[in-house]
Structures are given as C-alpha cells and as structure tokens.
Amino acid sequence: MKPKVAFFSFTSCEGCQLMFLNLEDELLDLLGLVEIVNFREAMKEVLADEYDIAFVEGSITTHSDIEEVEDIRKRTKILIAFGACATIGGINAIKNFQPLDDVRKYVYDRDWDKIDTVPTMSVDQVVDVDCYIHGCPVDKKEILDVVTSVILGKTPRVPDYPVCVECKLAENVCVFDKGLVCLGPVTRAGCSAICPTFGNKCLGCRGIISDPNVNAEKDLLAERGLSIDDILKEFRMFDGLSEVSK
Amino acid sequence: MLPKIIERDDLRAFVEALLADNVVVAPIRKGEKYVFSEVETFDEIALDYNISLLSPKKFFYPQIETVLKFKIGDRPESQAITEASPVIIFGIHPCDIAATWLLDEVFKEDPADPNYLEKRKKAVLIGLNCAQPCDEFSFCRDMGSYNVEEGFDLMLTDLGEKYFVEIGSKLGEEILVEGAHFRDATSGDLKDRQAYQEKKETNFVKRIPYDTKFLPEILEESYDSLVWDAIAKRCFSCGSCNIVCPTCYCFNVTDEVAASAAEGERKRVWDSCQLAEFTEVAGGEVFREERSSRLRHRFFRKGKWLLERYGKLGCVGCGRCDRNCLVKINSVEVYTQLAGEPVQ
Amino acid sequence: MTVEEKDRAAAIFKPETGRIVAARMLTETEKFFRVVLDHGGPLGHKPGQFVEVSIFGIGEAPISICSSPTQEDSFEMCVRNVGSVTNAMHQMGAGAEIGLRGPYGNGFDMEAMKGRDVLFVAGGLGMAPARGVIKYVLDKRHDFNIVTILYGAKNPSELLFKEDLEEWQARPDCDFHVTVDRPDDSWKGNTGVITTLFRNISNIDARNAWAVVVGPPVMYKYVILEALSIGIPESRILCSLERRMKCGVGKCGHCQISNVYVCKEGPVFTYSQIKRLREGI
Numbered sequence: 001m002k003p004k005v006a007f008f009s010f011t012s013c014e015g016c017q018l019m020f021l022n023l024e025d026e027l028l029d030l031l032g033l034v035e036i037v038n039f040r041e042a043m044k045e046v047l048a049d050e051y052d053i054a055f056v057e058g059s060i061t062t063h064s065d066i067e068e069v070e071d072i073r074k075r076t077k078i079l080i081a082f083g084a085c086a087t088i089g090g091i092n093a094i095k096n097f098q099p100l101d102d103v104r105k106y107v108y109d110r111d112w113d114k115i116d117t118v119p120t121m122s123v124d125q126v127v128d129v130d131c132y133i134h135g136c137p138v139d140k141k142e143i144l145d146v147v148t149s150v151i152l153g154k155t156p157r158v159p160d161y162p163v164c165v166e167c168k169l170a171e172n173v174c175v176f177d178k179g180l181v182c183l184g185p186v187t188r189a190g191c192s193a194i195c196p197t198f199g200n201k202c203l204g205c206r207g208i209i210s211d212p213n214v215n216a217e218k219d220l221l222a223e224r225g226l227s228i229d230d231i232l233k234e235f236r237m238f239d240g241l242s243e244v245s246k
Numbered sequence: 247m248l249p250k251i252i253e254r255d256d257l258r259a260f261v262e263a264l265l266a267d268n269v270v271v272a273p274i275r276k277g278e279k280y281v282f283s284e285v286e287t288f289d290e291i292a293l294d295y296n297i298s299l300l301s302p303k304k305f306f307y308p309q310i311e312t313v314l315k316f317k318i319g320d321r322p323e324s325q326a327i328t329e330a331s332p333v334i335i336f337g338i339h340p341c342d343i344a345a346t347w348l349l350d351e352v353f354k355e356d357p358a359d360p361n362y363l364e365k366r367k368k369a370v371l372i373g374l375n376c377a378q379p380c381d382e383f384s385f386c387r388d389m390g391s392y393n394v395e396e397g398f399d400l401m402l403t404d405l406g407e408k409y410f411v412e413i414g415s416k417l418g419e420e421i422l423v424e425g426a427h428f429r430d431a432t433s434g435d436l437k438d439r440q441a442y443q444e445k446k447e448t449n450f451v452k453r454i455p456y457d458t459k460f461l462p463e464i465l466e467e468s469y470d471s472l473v474w475d476a477i478a479k480r481c482f483s484c485g486s487c488n489i490v491c492p493t494c495y496c497f498n499v500t501d502e503v504a505a506s507a508a509e510g511e512r513k514r515v516w517d518s519c520q521l522a523e524f525t526e527v528a529g530g531e532v533f534r535e536e537r538s539s540r541l542r543h544r545f546f547r548k549g550k551w552l553l554e555r556y557g558k559l560g561c562v563g564c565g566r567c568d569r570n571c572l573v574k575i576n577s578v579e580v581y582t583q584l585a586g587e588p589v590q
Numbered sequence: 591m592t593v594e595e596k597d598r599a600a601a602i603f604k605p606e607t608g609r610i611v612a613a614r615m616l617t618e619t620e621k622f623f624r625v626v627l628d629h630g631g632p633l634g635h636k637p638g639q640f641v642e643v644s645i646f647g648i649g650e651a652p653i654s655i656c657s658s659p660t661q662e663d664s665f666e667m668c669v670r671n672v673g674s675v676t677n678a679m680h681q682m683g684a685g686a687e688i689g690l691r692g693p694y695g696n697g698f699d700m701e702a703m704k705g706r707d708v709l710f711v712a713g714g715l716g717m718a719p720a721r722g723v724i725k726y727v728l729d730k731r732h733d734f735n736i737v738t739i740l741y742g743a744k745n746p747s748e749l750l751f752k753e754d755l756e757e758w759q760a761r762p763d764c765d766f767h768v769t770v771d772r773p774d775d776s777w778k779g780n781t782g783v784i785t786t787l788f789r790n791i792s793n794i795d796a797r798n799a800w801a802v803v804v805g806p807p808v809m810y811k812y813v814i815l816e817a818l819s820i821g822i823p824e825s826r827i828l829c830s831l832e833r834r835m836k837c838g839v840g841k842c843g844h845c846q847i848s849n850v851y852v853c854k855e856g857p858v859f860t861y862s863q864i865k866r867l868r869e870g871i
Contacts (some may be wrong), residue, residue, distance in 0.1 A: 029505035148503040152318070154648045154674040155683065157500065161521045162482060168489035168570070169309045169516060171299045173277040176572060185482040185572060211522060213537075216480045217575050277656040313603040316646035324646060324688050326601030357602050357839050469868065491820035496843030499603075499836045503647045510647050512603060517843070524844060527834045528651065531807065533869065543846075 003151070004054035006038035007082075008072055010058030010065050011092050011120070013114040015137045016083030017041040017057055023140050028146075033151050050075050055082040055133075060121040073127040078150055078235060081123040083239055084136035088207040091136070093118040093240030106175040122241055132158055136205035136238065139191055160210050163202050167193035175201045181224050183234060186212035186244070204238045214244045247413040249431040249439075254407050256427040261288045264334055264421070268370075271305060272336040273298050282335070291337060293404075296380035299563060300344075301342045301492030302335045303349060306365035313361055314512035318503070324512075330364035336422075341564040343398050344391035346371070346490035351556040352495050357450045361514075364367040370417060373401035377442065378449040385564030385578050387450040391562035393443075403442060417577035452587050453578045455587045460561065461549040468584040469542070478538035480573040485518030487544065487575075488503065493552075493560050496524075521544050545580060602839050605644040605689030611664060613683045615752050620715070621680050623665040623667045623690070624657075632662040636697030637723040638830055638858045642834065642838045643667070643675060644689025650851070651675035654836040656718040656751075658725035668718040668750060694838040695857050698802065698828060699724050707736040707794040709822070713784050713805025713814050714743055717750045719830050719857075720804045725754075728764065736794050742784030742805075745772045765792070786807065788816045796821035804830045810871040814861050827861040831870060 007017055021042055023030065037047035054076040063086055074080055084090035086183040095103045096119045123129055130182065132152070133142050149156040159165075163184035167174070170193050175182035183204035192239045195202050209212075235245040252260060264270050265286065273280045273295040280295040282302045300309075315524040317325040327389040346366070351487045353362035373394070379386065386392040394401070399418035410426060413419050422428050431439075456464070503510035517524060521538050525533035534540045552560035561577070568576045579589045612624040627633060633641070633655070640654045652671060657666035671680045682688070689836045700723075708727055712720035727734050727754040739758055749768070767787045769780035780787065784805070801817045803810065810829055817827050833845035833852040840854035847867045850856065864870035 023505075024507035033505075033507055065265055144505055145502070148505065148507045148647070151507045152503065152647050153678055155677075160523060161518075162484040164484035164486045165489060165518060165521070168486050170302075171276075171281050171304075173279045173299070174570065174571070174572075177278065185484045211483070212481070213482045219480070220572055313601075316689075318647040320687065321645075322607060322646045322689055324605060324644075324689065328601055352841065355840065359839075359841055360601055422731055469656070471791075495841070498844075499650065499842070501647050501649050505649070512646075514603075514842075519843065519846075524767070527675065527832060529670075530672075531832075533833065539869075546848070547846075551846075554849040575720035 002033065002035045004037045004048050004050065005034045005040065005053045006036070006048075006072075006076075006087040007055045008038075008057065008068075010041070010056070010123075011061040012058030012083065012085040012090075014041060014057065016133075016135075019057075019137045019140060020121070020143055021054070023143065026140075027142055030108050030147060033147065042137050051077065053078045053080065053147075055080050056086055056123050057082040057087040059089050060091060060118075060123060062116045062118060063239045064116070064167065066118070066126055069123060078130045079123075079127065080131045080133060080146065081129045082133050083138050084134060084205045084207075086123045086190070087132045087134050088239060089120045089241040090205070090238050091124045094236060096120055096240055097236060120241070125241075131156055134158070134188060134206035136203075137189055139194070141192075142190060159167050161189055162209055162212075163187045163193050163196070163206075164193065165189050166191070167196045167202075169193075170195045176220075176224070181221050181226060183217070183233065185220070186214065186217045204235065208239055208242045208244055212244065217244075247419055249413065249436075250411040250428040251431050251435050252402075252409050252411055252423060252428050252541055254409065254489040257409060258288045260427050261291070261336065264336070268334050269332065270334045270336055270524050271302065274459075278405075282337075285336075293337065293374070295337070297339070297566065298342075300490060301345060301564070301566070302338050303345060303492050305333050305335060306330075306346075306369050306493070307349065307353075307362050308497065310513055310515050311361060312511045312513050313499075313508070316501075316512065317338075317509050318507065327536045328360040328364050332368040332370070334370040334372060338371055338398070339374060339376055340394040341386045341389075341391045341562040342369060342387075342492050343373055343394045344562045345564070347397055348493045348552065348556060348558040348560060349495055351558060352534045355556075360475075370421065371398045371400075371414075372418075372421075373414075374403060375403040375442075376402065376447075377446055380565065381569070383569045383576075384450075384563065385453045385565060386563035387452050388578075389559060389561050389563030390456045390458070391564075392446075392450045405435075405438045405442055408435070408438075408440075410435060454581050454584055458549075460580065461559070462553060464581070464585050465546055465550045469546075471584060473580065473583050474538040476543040478536065478541050481537050481541055481575060482573065483520045483537050483540060484572070485520045485523065486570045486572075488518035488520055490566040490570045492562060492566065494506060494518075519547070520526055541575075545577075548577075549581070596703060602837065602841075603691075605642070605650075605691045607687050607796050608690050610684055610686045610688065611816065612680055612762075612871065613686075616668060616752075617748050619672075620668055620670050620750060621716055622670065623679065625667065626663050626664045627692070627846070628687075628689070632659070633665045633693055633786070635665065635693035637700060639693035639695045639728045640719075640835075640838075640857065641692035642694065642835070643679065644691065645675050645678045646689060648674050648678050650689075652694075652834070652838060653757075654719040654722075654830070654843075654857075656721045658722050658729055660726055660729040668715070668721075670715055678857055691838060693851055694779065696855060698858050700726060703727075703800045704733050704816040705735060706732055707796075707799035708738070709791065709794060709799055709817070710737075710739045710741075710803060711784060711803045711817070712741050713809040713813070714738075714748065715750070716804035716806065716809070716830070717741060720802060721751055721754065723802055724758070728758075728761070731763055736799075738791055738794060739764060739766045740784060740787040740790075741766075741768045742787065743768075744772050745770050746774055746777045765790075773798070778863045783812070785812050785816050786822065794820075799826065801827045803827060807832065814871075823866070824862040825860050828858055829861065829864060830857045831864075832857070841870070
C-alpha cells in the first residue's frame with residue numbers, strides 16, 4: 001500500500017506547499033509513490049486521519065497550534081518539519097525580541113487582547129521531528145530527496161556544513177568581495193547557494209550549522225562596519241531562535 | 247620540438263580556427279573576477295586575467311559527476327558512466343598546469359580512475375605564461391610552479407607584438423598546423439623570450455623565508471604546535487580553501503534517486519577535509535573533531551604527505567585558498583610562523 | 591588481465607552483484623549474511639579485507655569480511671545496523687541481491703604468521719574481521735603454532751557467532767577465553783574488560799608470536815600496551831583500523847592518516863606503523 005501523506009500549515013506564507021505543487025515534472029511520479037490524503041492547498045477532501053508522512057509547515061505561535069501539532073504527531077509516523085518557519089522558527093521569530101503585548105497591539109489593533117499568541121516556536125520545540133526540509137522556501141530537489149529517501153528507508157542527507165562549500169562549487173564571486181555581508185559561513189548548506197548565485201547575500205534561512213564559528217562571523221561583520229545591533233539584526237531575520245541571536 | 251612564433255594580430259584567427267570545430271574553454275570575466283567557461287568568440291576571452299575562481303581542473307574532474315546509473319529493485323542493475331568529450335582549455339596559467347601533474351599521479355595510481363583519465367586524455371592544454379604574479383597572495387615562486395617545462399600541449403608567452411609558442415606534445419604540434427599562422431622562431435625571437443624570462447625572474451619573488459624543500463621537516467617538527475590552535479580560533483571550517491584548490495581531489499559519493507524511486511545516479515562531489523563530517527564513520531565517531539586538527543591535516547597534506555606519497559608537493563602556490571579565506575588564514579604566514587620566523 | 595579484471599579496472603565505481611543465500615540476526619543489532627557472487631567464482635579475498643556493499647538508491651558502506659578464504663563458494667559479513675546502508679541490509683533476507691565492490695585493503699599477511707604462535711584479541715564488533723582470520727588459522731591449523739583467542743563484549747547478549755565460540759571453546763588445539771564488561775544473571779564466565787584476559791595466556795613464545803588486535807578505537811591503546819608488556823614486538827602486533835571509506839581505492843581521501851590511505855595500505859597495520867601515523871589510534 002502506498003504511504004499516506006498529509007500537509008499541514010501553521011504560521012507561514014504557505015509558499016513551501018506551493019513549492020511542492022511546483023514540482024511539475026516530478027509530481028506525477030511522486031503521486032505514484034504516495035497517496036495524498038490531506039492537502040488543503042490542493043484538494044477539498046480529507047481522505048484519512050492517520051498518516052505515514054506529515055509535512056508540517058509554519059511555526060507554532062498560538063496555544064491552539066500547540067494542541068493541533070501535538071495531535072498531528074500522534075497520528076503520524078514520520079513527521080517532516082517543512083520550510084524555515086517550521087524548522088527554525090524563521091521570520092516569525094522576530095516578534096520574540098519585542099514584548100508580546102506590543103506585538104499583539106501592533107498587529108491586531110483594537111481587539112488585540114482577544115487574539116491568542118505565544119512566542120514563536122519551531123515545530124521541534126513542541127513535538128519530535130523525524131526529518132527536516134530547510135529553507136525559505138524549501139528546495140524542490142530536497143523535497144524529492146526526502147520523499148524518495150523515506151520511501152526507500154534511507155535517512156535523508158541534511159548537510160551540516162556552511163553554504164560557502166556550495167557557493168564555491170558554483171564558482172560564485174564571494175558576496176564579501178562585492179562589498180556586501182553574508183551569513184553563508186555559518187549557515188547550513190543544501191540550497192546550492194541559490195541566493196549568492198543570483199547576486200544576493202545569504203540570509204541564513206536554512207539555520208545555523210551545529211558547530212558555527214560565531215565569533216569569527218561577528219568579527220567579520222564588525223570589520224565590514226556593522227554595529228552589534230546590525231549584526232544581531234542579520235541573525236534575527238531568520239535565526240531568532242538560535243543561540244547566535246542572543 | 248622547436249618553438250614557433252605567432253604574431254599578435256594572428257592570435258584571433260588561430261583561436262577562431264579552434265572555435266570553428268572544437269569546444270574551447272577560456273578565462274572570461276565574472277564580476278570583478280574570472281572563471282574558465284566555454285567561449286564562442288575570441289573577444290570573450292580575458293587574455294589579461296590574473297587567476298580564475300576555480301582552476302580548470304573542473305573540466306577533467308567536475309565538481310559533480312555521475313559515475314554510475316542504476317536501477318533499484320529486486321534485480322539491481324548498474325552501468326558505469328565514464329564518457330568524456332574533447333575540450334580545448336585555452337589560457338591556462340603555469341600554476342594550474344603544475345597542479346595537473348599531481349592530479350594525474352593520484353588518479354593514475356592503481357587502480358586507475360577512468361572518469362578522470364578519460365577526460366584528461368581528451369583535454370588539450372594551451373597555456374598562457376604569466377609575466378608577473380597575480381597579486382599579493384601568489385607564492386608560486388616558492389612552490390616552483392611559476393615556470394613549467396611540461397604538462398601543456400602548447401604554451402604561449404606574450405612578447406608584445408608576438409607570442410612565443412612552446413610545443414609540449416605531438417597533439418600541440420597538430421593543432422599548430424590547423425592554425426597555419428605560425429612561423430619558426432628565429433634567434434632574435436629566442437633572445438626576446440630570454441629577456442622576458444629575465445624580467446619574469448625578478449618579478450616573481452620568494453615569500454616564504456626558507457626553501458620549500460625543508461617544508462616536510464618543518465611540518466614534521468610542528469605537528470604539536472599551538473599555531474594550529476591559534477589559526478583554528480578564527481577558522482570557519484567552511485571548506486572554501488579546499489574547493490578552490492587546484493590540487494585538492496577528495497570527493498564524496500552520494501546516490502540521487504529519481505522521483506519514481508525506481509532508478510537513480512551515483513555521483514561524486516568535491517569534498518572538503520575541513521568539514522567535521524569528512525571523517526565521520528557510521529557509528530558517529532569523528533576522527534578529526536577539532537578544527538585545529540583538520541587545519542593541520544590540510545597543511546600537512548599540501549606540504550608533506552602528498553609529496554611523500556606521489557613525489558609532488560600538494561600545493562602550487564596559486565594562493566586561491568588564501569585569497570578566498572574570509573578570516574585571512576594565509577599559507578605563507580602559516581609556513582613562516584611554523585619555522586619560528588616573524589610574519590611580515 | 592582477465593576480462594573481469596579489465597572490467598573492474600575500467601570503472602572503479604561499478605559494483606558486481608551477489609545474492610544473499612543466508613541471513614540471520616546474531617544479536618539485536620548485528621545481522622549475519624552469506625553471499626554468493628553472481629559470476630559464480632570466489633571473492634578471492636585475504637582475511638582482514640573488506641568490501642563496499644552497494645544498495646542502489648541508498649549508497650555504499652565498507653563492510654569487513656568475516657569468513658575465511660578457505661571457504662570458497664561464498665563469503666560472509668556481520669553487519670551492525672548503524673546507518674542507511676546497513677539498515678537497508680537488515681531489511682534483506684535470503685534471495686536478495688546486493689551490489690559489491692572489492693575485496694579492498696591489504697588484509698593480514700598470513701604467510702608471515704606461519705609456524706608462529708598467534709594471539710587474537712577481539713573486542714565487540716572487532717570479532718567480525720577477526721573471525722575471518724581465526725577461521726583461516728584453524729582451517730590450516732598445522733601451519734601455525736599455539737593459537738590463543740581472547741574475546742570481550744559489553745554484555746553476554748552482544749557476543750557474536752555463538753556457535754563458533756562454542757566450537758573454539760571445545761577445540762583442544764586452541765586456547766579460547768571470553769569476558770563481558772557487564773554480566774547478566776545467566777553469565778558464568780569471566781567478567782571485566784578484555785585486558786583482564788591476558789593473565790590467561792600461557793606458554794606462548796611472545797618474542798616470536800603475532801598478535802591480531804581488532805576492536806573499537808578505545809580498545810587499541812590498552813590492548814597494545816598489554817601485548818607489548820608480555821613481550822610481543824611492535825612489528826608483530828597487527829591492528830585493523832576503522833575509517834570512513836567512500837571509494838575503497840585510495841582516491842576519495844576520507845580515510846587518509848598521514849601519508850597512507852587506510853583503505854589501501856590498511857586497514858591492517860603493525861603497531862610500529864601506527865605509532866608513526868600519530869592519528870592512527
């Protein structure tokens with residue numbers, strides 16, 4: 001029997017689900033491997049409530065999110081944190097550096113006290129996660145790799161080295177050599193250095209590697225004229241939950 | 247084979263003749279830097295380039311290369327992929343030619359690597375001599391790679407109104423015929439070439455305060471030096487030094503599976519000894535956990551271990567590692583410091 | 591060169607195929623496989639060599655051969671479930687096809703050990719490669735002098751190849767001792783780390799003996815120390831080292847220690863070589 005797959009979305013732009021649907025050339029093949037039973041972005045029906053694989057997109061930002069993701073966990077064999085919001089908290093974690101009530105007032109104005117919110121959490125701060133697909137948005141190739149890996153019973157390969165490796169493989173001109181700053185030296189690779197390849201800096205959307213040389217990165221940014229505040233802003237854009245942002 | 251001369255104005259016609267029925271790769275501009283890339287016209291070529299981001303080794307040892315195609319299932323099948331297509335590498339500098347000597351030794355060693363050797367065999371190397379070092383990062387004089395006598399099919403030296411052309415192989419000779427713009431070098435040409443060389447010898451200076459023949463011994467004495475810890479403090483372990491190196495050859499092997507999960511390809515990808523996972527075994531043990539031990543491994547490979555194994559230094563002094571190091575780890579400084587000398 | 595050898599040389603990444611003819615769990619985490627190559631011939635290995643097992647779509651893993659070349663119709667592996675490839679192997683039973691490259695590595699120099707006393711010291715999964723050498727020595731028993739086998743595991747349930755152990759225990763022509771670090775209620779034998787077994791060694795002519803030491807990285811220092819202290823020369827203490835090996839043919843660089851590739855010049859090294867490698871143990 002084909003594994004049952006479901007998609008769930010918490011606080012996010014839902015762009016990562018779109019990336020899945022954008023797998024135009026491979027989608028038919030993938031649908032030959034799995035049965036999608038719950039995918040609000042793509043279908044109306046809900047065909048099952050027990051899942052072999054659940055893609056969980058978005059960060060956890062309300063009490064009901066917590067309950068819901070705990071419930072999904074109970075009904076799921078392999079839970080995949082899908083996209084930066086889910087894997088590292090992502091942009092949503094910016095609010096964690098401001099008083100929560102200020103954030104609520106700013107966003108919801110008059111009825112602010114009627115809307116529930118908690119500090120942003122990545123999915124693995126609430127439930128066990130079996131597998132990560134990093135990135136904002138996720139990379140199509142990595143979706144394929146993870147799905148086929150799960151089908152074949154292989155642990156998907158999530159790099160734990162800096163973006164620089166892939167950026168050099170792509171023979172890019174170093175972002176620092178262009179007078180910009182870049183989080184590539186401490187950010188997890190796996191994106192084929194897509195941002196530097198297209199002329200941008202790395203914003204750290206795939207999270208910080210497990211053994212970053214944070215002091216070297218901070219020194220490097222300071223050398224380029226960034227203040228402590230500027231440096232923290234760089235890190236907090238995507239990596240607010242990580243140690244480096246503290 | 248006796249050297250030839252081609253007039254400056256004829257170089258275009260020669261290259262265009264090559265372009266007519268060959269794939270030609272040459273240095274072109276990329277932002278403020280240079281890369282080797284396939285060219286369609288002579289004008290794209292940056293003849294005055296200093297150094298390319300990656301060395302032309304990528305044409306016989308690509309960053310990512312399929313080595314096997316396979317079918318998954320109860321009856322697994324596989325097919326080795328070793329095909330190569332011919333390419334002319336135009337404008338390769340002496341240091342990058344020197345680097346191919348080491349790669350050739352490594353991949354020729356039994357059992358020989360057909361993926362590399364097939365591509366290497368089909369690559370024609372047309373060298374371009376350098377009159378001066380690329381920049382402050384070059385230490386090719388120390389590593390003895392600023393002049394090369396062999397390893398190329400042709401070597402062009404810019405003598406102003408003309409190029410002096412050394413022929414390094416039978417293949418090189420055949421290519422010359424194709425161009426038909428060449429004449430024999432006269433004694434006057436040889437004198438000009440000699441003058442070029444004399445000037446070149448003064449332009450390239452030694453930067454390490456000792457002869458690099460002592461490098462193995464100096465490294466041997468420095469195995470337990472705190473210098474490794476000192477530079478490791480600022481090292482990102484980002485692997486850039488390895489990836490841009492013209493002599494690094496380590497690779498990882500990974501399987502990529504098609505969306506059908508029924509077939510796939512096994513690929514080899516350049517790898518870096520600076521990454522912790524480089525030595526990680528299945529049980530999780532990492533044999534070089536400290537950044538300092540990984541840095542030391544790289545320098546020992548370059549200056550000692552590869553020399554002992556293959557008879558060639560693992561470094562040609564092109565300076566790419568240092569040029570690309572965000573935290574300014576500098577080979578010349580490291581080698582100087584290891585010898586107990588003050589860093590300039 | 592035979593046609594086959596030429597094929598092998600033509601593509602170092604091309605695996606041949608073999609069929610699993612027997613598979614069974616030895617412990618909770620180790621599974622035993624017997625494999626027959628599809629070309630029908632022997633693997634042609636030396637004790638102590640390894641193969642790269644290929645599961646297409648998942649990858650390759652270096653696995654040591656645990657059978658002796660004296661067994662020609664098939665070869666055997668003992669595989670711990672620690673990664674994707676080994677996990678996939680654990681899902682396989684008799685009849686399954688796998689890819690294989692090798693044998694690789696230097697293996698043990700059995701000729702050199704001829705006529706001498708041989709002391710085996712195996713810890714944990716180290717018994718897998720050691721078993722291939724032990725079986726070879728016992729199959730050619732007349733070629734060797736006193737044979738002593740010391741084997742240690744964390745607990746009784748982790749002991750591998752229980753039938754072989756019983757056979758070695760029963761054989762009058764080999765001196766076998768086993769110990770566990772953490773005994774359970776049923777354990778009647780020795781307790782303690784493997785070095786405690788050295789006091790059971792009797793009568794060996796240490797100056798002319800060979801020691802074959804295989805085990806987890808932490809074990810080597812302690813065991814080598816014991817072997818040296820009973821008088822076995824550095825150059826006759828043989829260890830098999832574990833490293834990451836992606837290619838098996840001395841190219842990919844992962845297993846490099848100093849100027850050697852463990853997959854090529856190793857995995858078997860004498861202690862006199864290892865002490866010069868510095869990062870060896």
